[in-house]
Amino acid sequence: MDLSARLRGWALARPRVLLVDTPGATPFRWAVEADLDRRGWSHARSPADTDLLVVLGPPGPGLAAAVEVLWSQVPEPRHRVDLRRPDDIGAALDEGGAALIRPAGSGPGADDRPSPAELLGTDGDAGHEGMDHGGGHEGMDHGGGHEGMDHGGEVAGLPMAMTGPDRDGLELDVLTVVLGPVLPGWPTGLVLRAELQGDVLTSAELCWLDAASLPAAELDLDPQQAALDRLVRFLVVAGWPTAARDARRARDGFSAGDPDRRVAAQRRAAAVARRVRRSRALAWTAGGIGCTAPESGLGGDTLDRVRRWCEIAVGQPVAELAGPSLDEVAALVQGAELGSARLIVAGFDLQPVTVVPPSESAHA
Amino acid sequence: MTAELVLQVVLTVAAGLIGVGLFGALSQQTIVMVMMGLELVLNGVLLAGGAAWYFLAPDLPDAQMLVVVALVVMAVEMAMGFAVTIAFYRARQIDMIDMASDLRG
Amino acid sequence: MPDETLVDVWGLAPAVLVIMVGGLALGLVVAAVDRAVVSGEAGRAVVEPLLAGARGLVEQRRTTLAPDRLLWRIGCAAVPTLALLSLAVVPVGGRTLWSTSADLVWFNAMEALLWAAVWLVGWGPNAVHALTGGYRFLAQGLAYELPLMFALITAGLAAGSLRTTDVVAAQEGLWFVVTMPVAFVVFVAGAAAFAFWGPFAAPAAADIAGGVTSELSGVDRLLVDLGRAVFLGAAAAMAVALFLGGDAGPWLPGPLWFLLKTLAVVTALVWAGRRVPVLRPDRTVEVGWMVLVPLTLLQALAVAVLVLNGFYA
Amino acid sequence: MLTDLGGWVIATVVALGILSVAAGIAVFVVDSMARATFALLASFLAVAGVLLALDLVYLAVVTALMMTIEMAIMAVFMIMFMMNPAGLMPMTMVHNAKGSAVIGAGAFAGLTVGIWTVDWPTRDVSRPADSTRQLGEAIMGSHMLVMLVIGIGLFATIIAGTVLATARGRYDRFGADLAAEHPDDPVPGGLPR
Numbered sequence: 001m002d003l004s005a006r007l008r009g010w011a012l013a014r015p016r017v018l019l020v021d022t023p024g025a026t027p028f029r030w031a032v033e034a035d036l037d038r039r040g041w042s043h044a045r046s047p048a049d050t051d052l053l054v055v056l057g058p059p060g061p062g063l064a065a066a067v068e069v070l071w072s073q074v075p076e077p078r079h080r081v082d083l084r085r086p087d088d089i090g091a092a093l094d095e096g097g098a099a100l101i102r103p104a105g106s107g108p109g110a111d112d113r114p115s116p117a118e119l120l121g122t123d124g125d126a127g128h129e130g131m132d133h134g135g136g137h138e139g140m141d142h143g144g145g146h147e148g149m150d151h152g153g154e155v156a157g158l159p160m161a162m163t164g165p166d167r168d169g170l171e172l173d174v175l176t177v178v179l180g181p182v183l184p185g186w187p188t189g190l191v192l193r194a195e196l197q198g199d200v201l202t203s204a205e206l207c208w209l210d211a212a213s214l215p216a217a218e219l220d221l222d223p224q225q226a227a228l229d230r231l232v233r234f235l236v237v238a239g240w241p242t243a244a245r246d247a248r249r250a251r252d253g254f255s256a257g258d259p260d261r262r263v264a265a266q267r268r269a270a271a272v273a274r275r276v277r278r279s280r281a282l283a284w285t286a287g288g289i290g291c292t293a294p295e296s297g298l299g300g301d302t303l304d305r306v307r308r309w310c311e312i313a314v315g316q317p318v319a320e321l322a323g324p325s326l327d328e329v330a331a332l333v334q335g336a337e338l339g340s341a342r343l344i345v346a347g348f349d350l351q352p353v354t355v356v357p358p359s360e361s362a363h364a
Numbered sequence: 365m366t367a368e369l370v371l372q373v374v375l376t377v378a379a380g381l382i383g384v385g386l387f388g389a390l391s392q393q394t395i396v397m398v399m400m401g402l403e404l405v406l407n408g409v410l411l412a413g414g415a416a417w418y419f420l421a422p423d424l425p426d427a428q429m430l431v432v433v434a435l436v437v438m439a440v441e442m443a444m445g446f447a448v449t450i451a452f453y454r455a456r457q458i459d460m461i462d463m464a465s466d467l468r469g
Numbered sequence: 470m471p472d473e474t475l476v477d478v479w480g481l482a483p484a485v486l487v488i489m490v491g492g493l494a495l496g497l498v499v500a501a502v503d504r505a506v507v508s509g510e511a512g513r514a515v516v517e518p519l520l521a522g523a524r525g526l527v528e529q530r531r532t533t534l535a536p537d538r539l540l541w542r543i544g545c546a547a548v549p550t551l552a553l554l555s556l557a558v559v560p561v562g563g564r565t566l567w568s569t570s571a572d573l574v575w576f577n578a579m580e581a582l583l584w585a586a587v588w589l590v591g592w593g594p595n596a597v598h599a600l601t602g603g604y605r606f607l608a609q610g611l612a613y614e615l616p617l618m619f620a621l622i623t624a625g626l627a628a629g630s631l632r633t634t635d636v637v638a639a640q641e642g643l644w645f646v647v648t649m650p651v652a653f654v655v656f657v658a659g660a661a662a663f664a665f666w667g668p669f670a671a672p673a674a675a676d677i678a679g680g681v682t683s684e685l686s687g688v689d690r691l692l693v694d695l696g697r698a699v700f701l702g703a704a705a706a707m708a709v710a711l712f713l714g715g716d717a718g719p720w721l722p723g724p725l726w727f728l729l730k731t732l733a734v735v736t737a738l739v740w741a742g743r744r745v746p747v748l749r750p751d752r753t754v755e756v757g758w759m760v761l762v763p764l765t766l767l768q769a770l771a772v773a774v775l776v777l778n779g780f781y782a
Numbered sequence: 783m784l785t786d787l788g789g790w791v792i793a794t795v796v797a798l799g800i801l802s803v804a805a806g807i808a809v810f811v812v813d814s815m816a817r818a819t820f821a822l823l824a825s826f827l828a829v830a831g832v833l834l835a836l837d838l839v840y841l842a843v844v845t846a847l848m849m850t851i852e853m854a855i856m857a858v859f860m861i862m863f864m865m866n867p868a869g870l871m872p873m874t875m876v877h878n879a880k881g882s883a884v885i886g887a888g889a890f891a892g893l894t895v896g897i898w899t900v901d902w903p904t905r906d907v908s909r910p911a912d913s914t915r916q917l918g919e920a921i922m923g924s925h926m927l928v929m930l931v932i933g934i935g936l937f938a939t940i941i942a943g944t945v946l947a948t949a950r951g952r953y954d955r956f957g958a959d960l961a962a963e964h965p966d967d968p969v970p971g972g973l974p975r
Contacts, residue, residue: 004527011523040513045679046598048531048686051524075529075686167968168949170454172862177597184675199601239674239747241507281668281745285752288970337969338601339749342676368902370792374832375897377799381825383890384806391882392810396860400822403852404806410845411802411829418836423907425920429928431833431841432917435848436932440939442852446859447946453863454949540816570914571840578847584854585823592816592857607854614851631840631914755971 009101012077015051016044020067021188022057023208023352024215027255028086029056030229034252035089037245043236045184047073052096053080060210063189066181077101164197167335172197181209185237185346192333192345199338206326206333206345214352225254227312228269230349231276234306237346238286243279246272250313266315273310282306290332290344297322302347324348371419374411381408395452399445406441409434474568488566492556495702496695499735503666503698506743518698525691531684533594541593545689547586548696555579556703560633560710562724572633573621576707580617580663583700584610587665587672587681590693594684602680606672608750609662612757613669617659619765620652623772624711627781633707637715639781646712648775651768653712655761657738660704664697667742674747705734795835802828815860823853840914 017036021029032054036043044050047070055067071080081096083089164174180191194204208214228251235244250272253265276282283303290302299305299321311318329348333341381404388401410431417427475484497518505514558565558572569575584607591603625631627648628639636645646653662669665681673680685693709715709730716723718730775781805825809818826849833842876882910916921929955965964975 007523008527011520011527014517014520040508040510042508045675046683048684048690049679049682073531075531077527077529170450170862175597184678196597199604235746237676239670239676240745242509242743243746245507245509279745281748284972285746285749335968337749337751339671339674339676340751368904370795371902372897373796374799376894377803377832379890379893379897380803381806381829382893383886384803384810385886386889387882387886388810390885391876391879393877394863396815396856396863397810397818400809400818400856403822404809404825407802407806407825407829410841411799411832414829414833414836414838414841417838417913420903420905421907422837422909422913425916425925428838428841428913428917429920429925431838431845432921433928433932435841435845436936438852439848440935442856443939443943444946446855447943449859449863450947537814537816540820543820569839569843570912571843574840574843574847578843578850581847581850585820585850588854588857589816589820604858607858610851610854751969752972755973759971759973 005101008077012051012097012100014039014041015079015097015100016049017041017052017054018044018047018050018070018074018182020053020055020059020063020070020182022055022059022063023189023210025057026221026226026229028083030225030252030255031086032056032083032089032093033248034255035093037248037252039093041093043184047071048075050074051078051100052093053078054093054096055080055082057084060213062209063181066209070182164195164202166197166202167200174202179342183342185233185342187233187350187352189352190345190350192330192341194333194341196338201333201336201338201341204330204333204341206330208326208352222254224269224313224315225251227309228254228272231272231306231309231313234309234343234346235276237342238282240282243272243275246275247313270314273314277307277310286343286347289336289340290347292328292332296328298324298328298348302344305347323351326350367419371415374415374419378408378412378415381405381411395445395449399441402441403438406434406438473564475564475566478564484566488556489553491561492553492699492703493695495556495706495731496552496698498732499698499702499705499739500694502735502739503743506739521694522691525688525694528687528690530687530689531594533596533684536595537593540589542689544586544589544593545685545692548583548590548693549699550696551579551582551586552696552699552703555700556706558633559703559706560637560715561706561727562716563634563637565633568632568634571631573625573631573636573711576633577618577621580700581614583663586696590685590689591672591681596684598677598679598683599681601677602672602674602683605677605680605750606665608754609665609669609671609757612750612754613659613662613761616655616757616761616765617663619762619769620649620656620659621711623649623652623765623769626769627772627776629776629781633710637710637717640714640717642781644712644714644717648780649712649768649772651764652772653708655765656711657704657708657734660701660708661738661742664701664704666697666701667739668745668748669753670747671750671753676747701738702731702735705738706731708734791835795832798828798831798835801825802832816857819853819857819860822856823849826850826853837909838913840917 019029019032041052051074053067053071053074059067071078077100079096079100081092083092163171166172175196176193177196178191178193180186181189183190189209190206191209192204192206194201196202228247232244232247232251235241235247246268250265250269253261253268256262256265286306287303288301290305292298292300294300299308308318308321329345329350332344336344385401385404385406385408388404389398390401392398392401413427413431413434417431421427475487478484479487497515500518500521501514504517505511508514508517555576557567558569558575565572587606588603591599591601591606593599624636624645627645628636630636630639639645658669661667665672671680673682677683682690682693706727709727713730713734716725716727716730718726721729802825805821805828808821809825812818812821827846830842830846830849833845952960955967956962957966
């Protein structure tokens, strides 16, 4: 008994944390991430990977529902921390870590799993959590297309997929997936509803959860810090943990009051920006995707946009770019493979703010 | 146990594989499943070839060559089978041999 | 054949135990080096993989909707098992756990069986991201498999034997890395690819929320992560045996040299591999087919010519 | 006596043999296509195990290697083309099951009768020290013609398979007059072109 408790305490000494930030909680998230870095607690990639679920700020109804789904997918031992104010981060995380070690009751069983119908529900904001199982095999199923076969129907509560015309003329099955609202490297609340054939997105639609209650204006953030934050997220999606770590440290250094640390942060930002800008491997793997027409004012391809952030991150002046509308981004993602779609979206500066009327945002 | 008895047991297993494979190849409707039946038949050939080498003629490489040829036949059968399946499927969205019977000249 | 295997020397159970413990230690080393490079703090790097292992023991297993539980579990258990089996033909101190006349093909076969295992890990949970990861592994696998095979065969060609102890013995005069640098680099890169680690981690990348590992928790995650680390370590040890002279070296005893070289390969691999982002399979696959296959064939041709000239005799 | 197989080796061979046939039957019994594919793989691996016990190391390992890769690819095709890959909606897709069963059982019965009635020659011959070397020398020596034919056959298969499977030729990629500088591919590859 004592032994198992000790094993538990030892195993969970550095829990993996899944952060869910609400719109407008960006500086708050930075503070929490800095604290996590100090503790050496790593970020979880999926609910299955999570020990500690940390929700920052009060989520809207849609996000709250999504967080509930997500929570139901986290295996025991688990603990959920709801942080409301930035001033008690350290204590709250301490408390969360301690609560994790305490033996708790039963974990998520079959009972509290939301029904598939509920998850895939047509209710617009139901928020099918992005890393959740959306039905993989069934998606690959041939629902119809064969004479004399039973069309459609349900399997294990999930609808059968139907075939559709595809790029390679193979009539692959169409699988409807919902990516988001909580995915590594993407802004929380961003939801991509897409149809997949193989791993190619054939149709895509982007939206924000709780679109009605989003803040009216962007937060007034330090541009360097904001650019570094975008860089962090992009590098996470691109699978470059060392560079993402350096960019995150640089970003957190700028928050410090101590001038020495700010100088160090500036140096670190310059180093990581140089590394990212000059990386041939990144140019090779992330170049040539998400290309936009020059007149759209969206800044070339994904790589160009990332390099632009690198310049902002070191404090160089750059030309203003128009904030893209979600529809423009969704159009770029169509026809892309799942991985490049993730990179393309991560390459844009998407902020959860109320949509500006299109007449003003189009063509800067 | 004498060598002959072991040989007979192993060959019986090979015969079992061939029998099951034949049943599958003849009864299945989808091309991929037919291929699996054929693979099973060839699996029996592999086993019989190996047993023949060990018990009958280990001094000669011929039985080993037979196994190599059986492996190559499997690879060719797989590759061509899938290529044909893709071509069929691309042309008319079918993967069942009954539906391809109109190819009969 | 002068071969006496570890089993002959120590008996079956102790030899297997030694290889298992050695494999686990190797996996721990790989995980620790990787951790140190990724987190930038070397201090706790050794402890972290142990913590992760303990976490796998106390954590609940993940359940998903309508999983193929049987195949999922088989896949998870197969990953570390295959990694340990591939270690069976790595020669330390002139001996392998078990010696066959086709050691190199054995190593290759264990890696090929990993295809099935990883795909099953992706298929099992009935989830989009996991299955995508499984498919990515197969796509990458098809591209790296032939260059990897040619790299392995090149070493066997020069030694005139598929037995790893013979390959090590053939390097007494000159390490194979000198005459077959392409094969060496391809082999090490292939090792990173079949452990789906570093730049070739696309099957388990963050852009698909961890891919094949996205739905793993508890023991399952422990097994898969352990298997990947041991595989990477086993491949590094194999690279030492095939290209870096095995345990040849002055002054120090052979096994120690072997250990040092393996550590050096692991460190170099992790250091280099973590300097780049994950490479997307759409890009790497074309390079594998269009560049590496002909390049490794040319390498084999060059080595064959050297063999005919009696260079390795 | 021809064999130096020990008692436990014989037991293993028999057990693996039974496993291979059982897995072979499972291929056509299970609903899930993934399971059918991996049952077939289990059958192959069992046969590879028997070959290993019969001292054919190279062939055993190559069988395991090739068949694993084949089955992994087969699983992809299964899921791409079959209606019911996960077996969540059981359905039967057979025709003439009874006739096929009779033919399969008949083949088995005929072969078995032959196997158990033939008086197998029990020659006392020398066993090669290394079966792999024996095979290698045969391939490169006395049986080279077989390998040459196999090589040509495989090459023809590669070409024929590609031609059948691909939908896009060079005219689709480089335009009707093959004048395009860059191929028009849905996904650009990793090489600069």
